[in-house]
Amino acid sequence: MRAIDAALLTELAQGGRRHIVNDLSAELARQLPAAGIETPLRAAHFLAQGVYETGYLRRLCEDLNYNAARIAQVWLRLATRASELADNPQALANAAYAHRNGNGNEASGDGWRFRGRGFFMLTGRNNYALAAALEDPDRLENPEFAVGSAIAFWNGLRISEVADADDMARVTLLVNGAREGIAERARLKQHALRLLTKTS
Numbered sequence: 001m002r003a004i005d006a007a008l009l010t011e012l013a014q015g016g017r018r019h020i021v022n023d024l025s026a027e028l029a030r031q032l033p034a035a036g037i038e039t040p041l042r043a044a045h046f047l048a049q050g051v052y053e054t055g056y057l058r059r060l061c062e063d064l065n066y067n068a069a070r071i072a073q074v075w076l077r078l079a080t081r082a083s084e085l086a087d088n089p090q091a092l093a094n095a096a097y098a099h100r101n102g103n104g105n106e107a108s109g110d111g112w113r114f115r116g117r118g119f120f121m122l123t124g125r126n127n128y129a130l131a132a133a134l135e136d137p138d139r140l141e142n143p144e145f146a147v148g149s150a151i152a153f154w155n156g157l158r159i160s161e162v163a164d165a166d167d168m169a170r171v172t173l174l175v176n177g178a179r180e181g182i183a184e185r186a187r188l189k190q191h192a193l194r195l196l197t198k199t200s
Contacts, residue, residue, distance in 0.1 A: 001040045001196050004028045008195050009057060012047060012188065016057030023143035024057065035151045036160060040196040045163035048188035049175045050119040050150060060141045062116030064089035102126035113137055119150035120175055130156045
């Protein structure tokens with residue numbers, strides 16, 4: 001399998017932010033083999049999910065600065081509160097993620113504390129616990145822990161076995177909690193697989 005480097009990630013993400021690409025490529029190259037994500041198919045699934053979740057390697061923290069129209073579109077149940085939550089990322093996170101994935105109510109602040117971060121944009125108290133990041137959620141924005149948290153999550157849910165069966169729908173469901181963007185994730189996986197198995 002070809003080594004993961006900045007050139008491979010740049011081609012896969014069709015760009016990305018240079019410092020994120022450089023930092024993540026070093027961590028992926030160092031951490032994936034030791035975590036058992038060492039075959040081209042496993043690595044291709046892992047990279048596809050991460051590249052998609054990070055907005056093509058442009059961010060390691062979820063952007064929740066939405067206008068009212070976008071809030072009503074993304075979170076139907078919050079449509080009646082869209083004006084109140086518009087342009088207020090912390091309030092939106094607390095409302096959107098209350099009582100989900102182990103989070104407390106809106107007033108608990110868990111939605112903001114455990115908003116999407118890291119290579120897989122993990123959200124929710126339960127997912128942060130799986131990634132051993134409950135005590136210091138902000139560290140998921142550090143490249144080392146962005147990758148490490150994704151690996152802990154991946155291995156905790158035994159996603160390598162699903163990747164070995166090349167079940168993109170199931171891998172996406174486990175990583176994302178839904179099947180959002182599945183066609184693009186599948187395209188990214190195929191592209192990653194070509195890059196990882198390229199011999200020259």
